[in-house]
Amino acid sequence: MATLFYEPSTRTRLSFEAAMKRLGGEVLTTKTLENFLQLQKEKLLKLTYDQALGLVPTYNVSKILIMTGFDDVIKNATVVFKYDEGGICHLNEMLCKRGSPLIGPFGQVYTIGREVGQLDGIKLGLVGDLANGRTVRSLAYLIAKYQDVKIYFISPDIVKMKDDIKDHLTSMGVAWESTDLLDVASKCDVIYQTRIQRKIWKGSISTKRHVGNTSLTGKFLV
Numbered sequence: 001m002a003t004l005f006y007e008p009s010t011r012t013r014l015s016f017e018a019a020m021k022r023l024g025g026e027v028l029t030t031k032t033l034e035n036f037l038q039l040q041k042e043k044l045l046k047l048t049y050d051q052a053l054g055l056v057p058t059y060n061v062s063k064i065l066i067m068t069g070f071d072d073v074i075k076n077a078t079v080v081f082k083y084d085e086g087g088i089c090h091l092n093e094m095l096c097k098r099g100s101p102l103i104g105p106f107g108q109v110y111t112i113g114r115e116v117g118q119l120d121g122i123k124l125g126l127v128g129d130l131a132n133g134r135t136v137r138s139l140a141y142l143i144a145k146y147q148d149v150k151i152y153f154i155s156p157d158i159v160k161m162k163d164d165i166k167d168h169l170t171s172m173g174v175a176w177e178s179t180d181l182l183d184v185a186s187k188c189d190v191i192y193q194t195r196i197q198r199k200i201w202k203g204s205i206s207t208k209r210h211v212g213n214t215s216l217t218g219k220f221l222v
Contacts, residue, residue: 001063002028009067012134016065028059105138108192112143116189120147123187127154128194130161136194140165144172151176152184159196 001020003013017027113119124143126136130153140161143149151169153161153176160178169176185191 002061003065005067105142122189125152125188125191129159129196130155131159133194153178
């Protein structure tokens, strides 16, 4: 497996690499992240295509894990992955879509099912930075596969859930609404709290002004 990460990552990269090694596989990884961060989309498209094209036949890579902020980079790379009739490389759209990592949501869904006792019919509150948090986007995407689920989106306006996830939920027949934590905390079977991605906003978001109404404090737990 080759890991091509064009964004900072610790848990996602290490969890995949650890899993690959435990299964007896080998890992090739890039170590020059700082060289990728400033690349424009067009250059990153070509770089990803060239790297993938070289990795698959040259190093006998059977899996490629890519993290990037550009969906088009992933779509372009699929051309390389599909070159072999035997399907040497397989691509799962859910893994490639921006904001949809694999490891987190399955663990979260398992934990919810274990603690609540069921997954069908649950009411789930997603709180915090819903625009940039990959885990909340993935959880919403995956939980939509269950019956009679309702999702409450609770966030500052500046980091509200993006329309692609909302459209997906609607297409799956999942009820959702954007609301206030105080109004729905008592209705939720599960509240998933995520942090504000301050490194992304770089000072454009005020903790007191934007985060105060979406913090899970003791008053919601009584």
